[in-house]
Amino acid sequence: MELQGTDTNYSMNSTDITFVETKCLFCAESSDKLLYPMKLEKTDFNAYAFSARRKRKREHYRILVCEKCGLVRSDPVIEKEQLDLLYGESQFIYSEEAPFAAETYLQLLQEKVIPYIEGDLKNKTLLEIGCGNGFFLENALELEINDVTGIEPSRSCYENASGKVKKNIINDVFRVETFQGKKFDMICSFHVLDHVPDPKQTLADVMELLSPGGCVLLACHDVESWSVKLMKDHTPIFDIEHIYLFSKNTLSRLMSEAGFEVVEVSSYTNTYPLGYWLRMMPVVSGLVQFLPKSLKNIPLPVKAGNIYAVGKKPCRRKYS
Ligand SMILES: [Zn+2]
Structure with a gap:
């Protein structure tokens, strides 16, 4: 299987695309209710549609909710x-x-994770799953966490990493075997969990890679946020990139079933330039080009429907 096209717009040959069924992560026999019918074409499967912070086209799969959980x-x-x-x-x-x-x-990381990490940060190890061009890893280095690693599948993101962090980034799909037994004190993953086909496996992998007492920090969309209630399937959360969508409840359950002590699950505020917020909103995104640059660049904090979760790997394995 190969992607076709130019460097900037690879697309899947639409006759080759294979769809697979998904299952509820919690219920052996789920009781599925249709939320929204599928709204996409096979031609939507191109590299641009799977790029972070692209312009939204509102394409999404069929969306189901399990009425049991x-x-x-x-x-x-x-x-x-x-x-x-x-x-x-x-x-x-x-x-x-x-x-x-x-x-x-x-x-x-500073407010929600580091307080739970014992000992000198300089000697601690941090892994970011889905690190993009390493923009977060650069900041983590400034906290004097000396041993930071990122893993990122996108070749383009890897090639755009700065010289400060490029050597710390593995350009590959996340797999436990890549790390050859290395353990981490902190594992972070921002807006990746709702993109992976098997979040249970991802959390099991995170558990395996964490040192006892180590912490995971996850961020993802909140499927029960005000923006989803207001915009329904016009919100960017229903998107060709997203497979499982979590709420505080379901994210917390996923973590605790994976064996984590759930320290905190809550919503957080994002600060982005006004122009970015407007581009993310389907109704007004076309108008952004008419705004003066000084307005577009105003930083604006918004609780936009994102949640974070902190989980701790128990220090001792529980035997039952
Ligand atoms: Zn269920």
């Missing part, structure tokens, strides 16, 4: 091998917003 998911979705190809070719297009995101994520 409340978990929301896309179904059916593109199979993993093809998905990995798309992320491998996805484009680096978020240089303007990256410093703002880095600031938000750094604050979460």
Whole structure:
């Protein structure tokens, strides 16, 4: 299987796309209710659609909710091998917003994780899953965490990493085996969990890679936020990139079933330039080009429907 096209717009040959069913992560026999019918074409499977912070087209899979547990998911979705190809070719297009995101994520790390990490930060290890061009890792280095590693499937993002962090980034799909037994004190992943086909496996992998007493910090969309209630399937949360969509409840349950002590699950505020917020909103995004640059660049903090979760790997394994 290969992607076709130019450097900037690889697309999947639409006759080759394979869809697979998804299942509720919690219920052996889920009771599925249709939230929204599928709104996409096979031609939507191109590298641009799988690039972070692209212009939204509002394409999404069929969206189901399990009435037993409340978990929301896309179904059916593109199979993993093809998905990995798309992320491998996805484009680096978020240089303007990256410093703002880095600031938000750094604050979460400092306020919500570091207080739980015992000992000198200099001797601690940090892994970021889905690190993009390493914008967050650069900030983590400034906290004097000397041993930082990122893993990122997109070749374009990797190539856009700065000289400060490029050597710390592994350009590949996340797999436990890549780390050859290395353990980390902190593992972070921002807006990745709702993109992975098997979040249970991802959390099991995180558990394996954490040192006892180590912490995971996750951020993802909140499927129960005000913006989803207001904009329904016009919100960017229902998107070709998203497979499982979490709420505070379902994210907390996922973590505790994976064996983490759930320290905190809550919503957080993002600060981005006004122009970015407007571009993310389907109704007004076309008007952004008419705004003067001074207005577009005003930083604006908004609780936009994102949640974070902190989990701790128990120091001792529980035997039952
Ligand atoms: Zn369920």
